Amino acid sequence: MPPSRRLFLQTATGLAMGSLVRPGTGAAATARQSAPRGRARARALGIICGDLPPGPLNAIADVQGVRVGHTTVIKGEGPLVEGQGPIRTGVTAIVPHDGSLTREGIPAAIFNLNGNGEMTGYLRIRESGLLTSPIMLTGTFNVGRVYDLTLEHLLRRDPDLGVSHPFPTPVVAETSDASLNDTMARMITYDDVAAAIDGAVSGPVPEGAVGGGTGMVTYGFKGGIGTASRRLPPAQGGWTVGVLVQANHGTRRLLRIDGVPVGREIDDLRPGPAAPPKSIIIVVATDAPLLSNHLFRLAKRTVMGLARSGSISAHSSGDIFLACSTGNRFQAADGSPLRPIRTVPDGLISALYQPTVEATDEAIVNAMTMAVTMKGKNDHVVHAIPLDRLVEVMRKYNRLREPA
Amino acid sequence: MPPSRRLFLQTATGLAMGSLVRPGTGAAATARQSAPRGRARARALGIICGDLPPGPLNAIADVQGVRVGHTTVIKGEGPLVEGQGPIRTGVTAIVPHDGSLTREGIPAAIFNLNGNGEMTGYLRIRESGLLTSPIMLTGTFNVGRVYDLTLEHLLRRDPDLGVSHPFPTPVVAETSDASLNDTMARMITYDDVAAAIDGAVSGPVPEGAVGGGTGMVTYGFKGGIGTASRRLPPAQGGWTVGVLVQANHGTRRLLRIDGVPVGREIDDLRPGPAAPPKSIIIVVATDAPLLSNHLFRLAKRTVMGLARSGSISAHSSGDIFLACSTGNRFQAADGSPLRPIRTVPDGLISALYQPTVEATDEAIVNAMTMAVTMKGKNDHVVHAIPLDRLVEVMRKYNRLREPA
């Protein structure tokens, strides 16, 4: 990456109100523990989706071993000059465990609610039931590049892959940042991808207009990355369920928050040129030792969390949901004919459904309440949801609780 | 059927507050246009799910050609004598069009949200994309019998089936009436099945504890059959979407109506022995000329309506959803090599999603508000949701609208 670009990135930081994460610098990541100026997570506002308690971070990183890294790329302002900017894009890496990402697989499954989008590696996961890649989230037009660069990064780390060991199929999912970003530019570099993966941390997860979520729009408000978690009581196994979304979906009129028709109540502050409702990517992680067929069921439950916010999953959307479990690891090159694993009885799986629904619901709200107003190509502005008005509406419908 | 049984059925009518439909008697069907004493549909209470206008009946029968018939079987009271009663069961037939049910197919698709249940004919519909059977809804343990008797009825009507014409695979779906009914008895006769099919009418659809829904429990209240519809404006094609549910699902605590946490507010009146959350069958019909791959997408959207009421689709449920379109008919024995059909562009399909979500949501509410309290085996009582308290709760959360 040319120095000039990174320089610009730093200059652009102000625009995005501190949403830039310089991957690999733990300090920067920690700084994000607090919200961008004037923003807050749902729970801090008194909006509490569901009944169950969250984990300590209320984030996907509450699942032991799961790390998240963002690279945010913001560059230029004003009129679109195709291929040159302005750029409002990025890449997010979810690193699902701390073993070898490619030589050890963890059970995983993908549910496709609406497939007008892409999540590479889908067939591999469906076949083997195993995830052997970091999960990369980015803008639609970056998919090929991020796929290629993630592969390069995995190969640099382990050159035997694809020769004496099974080749890795990168998992790259996307939603479109075309409202704000010069999509044609596809300005993601090797360093950006490597930084997101290598810089992934297990602490608090930056939300809103960061990483893959940089240019995204949620129910006509600025959105992007959101996360939440739930923890079961010890009697039900004590498992954690964490969710991370890249939210770029929804029609304003249909927006509901905890059942309240917020979209009917706040119907101004719409993005300039009307954009069709688009997509959401949802990733669920749990430490409950679920097998891939269990995880397919978990992935389907995210739909029920998504529905609570008012989505109808429009035709043009790529609503693709991945669930994975860190509870067992499978060695690809294991030579022994028998492998002991563990799992939970079917009767206990339901206990993981409500956490999944609630954490998905809350992660979507967080993506909006943590995102800041952004100006992108052609000075197109996408507004952040105004938190004061949101609180007022929740109160009008008698749904505001004591802030957590 | 022995005369004594039918006699008893008439006597039992009072118990179910007039929910018995004597199929084939138009008068009885019309009588149901009004609700059972003290019950009402959601819209009449001021509960209006979503934005779009319903069709004239606000029922699946608003779709031209779709008819519904119920046979309700209620017999005996007091302690369970296995195989002899008490009986609280029945069968509902959805007749999807007025042509030959077996020689003409209409496009259809099934989405399986949670398959711990049965919908026979699933593979046939998935393979051909066509529905060539009435859709039969009943109690879990009646499936084999209703399959056999529906087949017999279709064969009696058309003995060439399975010989010179393709054999029919009956579509039979179920939810469990084990809370109220002597399931072991499996007391459905040929006449019951024939009456439901032949007596299906295109007028108002009886709801609540009728037909296949007779013994069902919804969010811990008495439930069963519910229906609703939506009609698009002419500019969007003027299509109708109708939904019918057999609702036997849900945990009280999680019940939401139009976003209001009704289950937290009304947490008494629970059914005696705690029953695990169970299943829901959803059937969508539309006159929009959708093909089977479109209908699969439509069937998936019912999940989003279901989620609005608070379902998490528990492990033990059979949540299986069928969508069909009357917009094209396929002649199985058509000799010509080319067949003209029509369909809608992909871009217009989204217009059918919101109606599907809203009608599903409202049909579930109707199943509860129209059902009457029922006493079943071992004097086990399942209470109807108290409408006065429901209205009060909706008002508390500022969600009551002017009754429609």
Add this chain to the structure above:
Amino acid sequence: MPPSRRLFLQTATGLAMGSLVRPGTGAAATARQSAPRGRARARALGIICGDLPPGPLNAIADVQGVRVGHTTVIKGEGPLVEGQGPIRTGVTAIVPHDGSLTREGIPAAIFNLNGNGEMTGYLRIRESGLLTSPIMLTGTFNVGRVYDLTLEHLLRRDPDLGVSHPFPTPVVAETSDASLNDTMARMITYDDVAAAIDGAVSGPVPEGAVGGGTGMVTYGFKGGIGTASRRLPPAQGGWTVGVLVQANHGTRRLLRIDGVPVGREIDDLRPGPAAPPKSIIIVVATDAPLLSNHLFRLAKRTVMGLARSGSISAHSSGDIFLACSTGNRFQAADGSPLRPIRTVPDGLISALYQPTVEATDEAIVNAMTMAVTMKGKNDHVVHAIPLDRLVEVMRKYNRLREPA
């Protein structure tokens, strides 16, 4: 069942050349160890599909714990009197393990090659990945009845099912015996079903025109039930793969045996009225501890064995294939939060594919070489493949090996 009928069955035995199995009588079953007069298994003729060695019985019962029972119902001759006969039908039960069939599940999966048929319980197995039913094979029009009677039998054994324990969904698969049988009669009784299940034995498996295969036609020759197995060497785990087919499929012209175009060479002896190519049900069992996602892969491999015999899986067929593993049992009511199981590494799964392909291929040949000529309704005759001519054709193409 009226005594007269069983009496008739005994009289009819000659017609089917000893193919009647009186379930529950070990003697009768053992008697079948030898082939019907003039018939032989493929391997005894010098036809050896593939490279790998079979198990001791060369049958699905080589998998420890797997048992098979047949009830064959043959009654009447001459013109069809609908609902009264002649009858050429039956039911086969595969009992997959010797534990509780309904309280203990074993991993299973179903692959649907062409779904113009029925296998009930499909959705249940797809959801849970577990088989909790015997596998029942019968004629198309018997499905509802066999479903109902299997359920009754399971409930009689264990009345808590569906109340305090999960209800069982019977697995009933079918192919059409309409060429020989009065399908309208649906003459399967409770005793027939109970006898097939309770009389299932772990010894040699009768083949050809027995049980569910009684009225079936394979590539225009008499067919029905066939079975075969393969055993891996200890270094590859020593696992056994067993296959049982109910074969009612195929176009004569396309028939190949071990690659030899037998259908082109023997094109006489066709069944009277031209019947469209129909269906095949394939069941695979193994003691390798595979999970359900592995078994789905195994089930798909049966297609490759089926293809070797010349099938193109015609539009009208119900070609539905189930694979299950006895290597782990799951207790439905297990109270513990964690359950240790075992499985094989992905890299070893391929070792089970060639056995599956070969055993499927050979089971189909056995279904033909073991079936006897049968005369059914309206004196319609379906000829057995003539073994002397078959051997001659194999020799012509240099494919005859030393008989095993």
Add this chain to the structure above:
Amino acid sequence: MPPSRRLFLQTATGLAMGSLVRPGTGAAATARQSAPRGRARARALGIICGDLPPGPLNAIADVQGVRVGHTTVIKGEGPLVEGQGPIRTGVTAIVPHDGSLTREGIPAAIFNLNGNGEMTGYLRIRESGLLTSPIMLTGTFNVGRVYDLTLEHLLRRDPDLGVSHPFPTPVVAETSDASLNDTMARMITYDDVAAAIDGAVSGPVPEGAVGGGTGMVTYGFKGGIGTASRRLPPAQGGWTVGVLVQANHGTRRLLRIDGVPVGREIDDLRPGPAAPPKSIIIVVATDAPLLSNHLFRLAKRTVMGLARSGSISAHSSGDIFLACSTGNRFQAADGSPLRPIRTVPDGLISALYQPTVEATDEAIVNAMTMAVTMKGKNDHVVHAIPLDRLVEVMRKYNRLREPA
């Protein structure tokens, strides 16, 4: 691309015996109408898979409007210097119709036999049932790059894509050329991709070690691209079915050609370092106006053609099969609410299955008989199947027919 490289490509032509196609130069393409020196298509050798007649080219291009372009990249010899070569790779483009590839969709479906591989765009096609991309075939590690470059090429042609019109999801499928190629190098350029797409022609299709098939190995012999077609008689609609494979699969021992155990008979000439069995991509095109659910069924039938050659679809393979129909085109931006299309009755679909099975079988044989011996990285040699010995073996088993 630096001039030096293209220069080298020309020099390397000899090595690959004329397999280099300079895309866009009609002359070069026509030159390939004849086989490489010493090679021949199956039919010219007297090996005729099945009964039905091929189209004029016996190639996928017999389907009106379907074009194929190859870019072959061969560079360097001797020891592997990672990232620098030797290179034995390429890209093949199947352009499925002559309209706008991205604004007009044609019905399509994908069947995944074994998903340890990648075909991007899978979810998009499954959702919409439409193909809106050229089909790109390449080496495993090129997927990300070819995805990105194909997207770039489509956007350059039509910059409104992804803004006012739906974005395109490139369809890129792969098999691994790791036996011969420096996979790490990923040396595919924009010009290579553009040349394959823009240079696609409707005439004879080069086969063997060309385009995406350059570095592939089939049953331990040199393989790669193969194609074949079948044409139905006018009474069955006169439709054409064309198949193209990129074959990189199979265990020598299991190889069968037209039922003859060729792999047992020719078991020398094995590739140096033992390579695990790998993958095959199969593409079917037809002018029969099938809808996407029909095409899914067609795609499944390719398995039965593949099985005839001896595949068991090993665990490590990416065996992913796409079928598309040129019989209807759907305008993505069509504003009218109703769209007339045409299709064939279900009963006629079976007529397309046998052509699909036979053309798949023959395309695989062609991939081997047309490929030339190739030396790749570290002087590793993969031998072409010796045609004289092949003919001799076919004769031994009495399967040689009069050459076509």
